[in-house]
Amino acid sequence: MESQKKTPLHARHTALGARMVPFGGWEMPVEYSGISAEHMAVRQAAGLFDVSHMGEIEIAGADAVAALQQLTSNDAGGLDIGQAQYAALTTHEGTFVDDLLVYRLADTHYLLVVNAANIAKDYAWIKQGIVGFGDVVVVNASSRYALIALQGPRALEILQPLTGVELDTIRYYRFATGEVGNVRVTISRTGYTGEDGFELFVPPQAAASVWDALLREGADLGIVPVGLGARDTLRLEAAMRLYGQDMDETSTVLEAGLGWIVAWDKPSFNGREALAAQKATGPTRHLVGFEVVGRGIARHGYQVFRAGHPDDSIGVVTSGTMTPYLKRAVGLSYVAHDASHVDTELSIDVRGRRVPAKVVKLPFYKREQL
């Protein structure tokens, strides 16, 4: 793993006994105490994640918002300062260059949080895409940020004593800047777990002190460090898509079931024509949730069939696992339009054995709202 990059928290992970794996060019912790225990801690108390591998790209200038409106599917123009938004960085075909969060930092200054494996690709795409927009600059600022996620029902209780920011006043998908243990941090009420929680943008040199402070503060409240293994099971239980598995440059925003991040009111954005045409006819395939009804676990790459039609594959599992909290084998798959309705009976090839499954409503897990 010598060629893999290391986050500023690498020494913390090895000291905590994490199992490290290569992921998106980084050497990352996949688990500490065990995926199931970490998953349950986030559902029931709190988990601390190092997600410093994620990329940060900044766009600024008087025309930055116009460029973002062209490059992304959602309405960046509607963002308040201090607000974040989920969006697709779209190709001209309406498929995904990446999925990302757009943060409006200041009047004409935006931060994009992108997937680790896509940083170079996204930066090149955006740099090329802003040509002709006048006053706009783009910077790959990934090395300037460590990103720490604190997720779970006790996240606020753990973070509050460490900061003067009144966390209660930060609504979902909003953020504020303040000090956490004498370190200047951007505190965002976002996450990738289906729980309440925060993501903290921290200067790399201060990441370890913030990490330590959170583990110390949360010790009596059940906090545990959480690796990429449970991050994946948590996000899947909450039906949050993973780029490279659930969608990529071959799947459109509509096929991925993310029509809600398409701002149709915008007169123009990359892929708008393609998506509008697809919307008019309806996509021929859809990303759906399924639950395995028989015994077995359906995993990434397994073929999906309509029940009773064993010869014609109608799709492939994009993500699948046994979820530690729900204790059900669930997953996501693209299926043909007429097999996409809830309760459609499916059959999945689990290493040569056909196992019954059915289409279910998403998300699999939804936390109780306060």
Next chain:
Amino acid sequence: MSYPADVRYTSDHEWIRVSGDTGQIGITDYAQQQLGDVVYVELPDVGRTFEQGEQFGSIESVKAVSDLYCPVSGEVVGVNAALTETPESVNQRPYDTWIITVKLSNADELAALHDAAAYAAMIDEG
């Protein structure tokens, strides 16, 4: 890592504990640590026969699937149905958690398996 002396080991990290003409089969402490949290064990039907080294089932953790290979030739005379409800016992007590019981068709095959010292040496070598 523990290596009990009352079982014999395969290079694929199964163990077999022989008593009379039958043997209980499970996976080693090393195997369960490598797998992580076990969430599913696919069991064969009682009455099936397997050759030594033949796949008899599979075991799944949250992240991975691993095939299970029969340490000896024989007929399945018992399967541990409790694993359907509590697969995590493979992690908690790997050497007390048998997966299947087979009636050995050729006890001479046991000689080809590792004893505790040889298996421990194999693990230490990585």
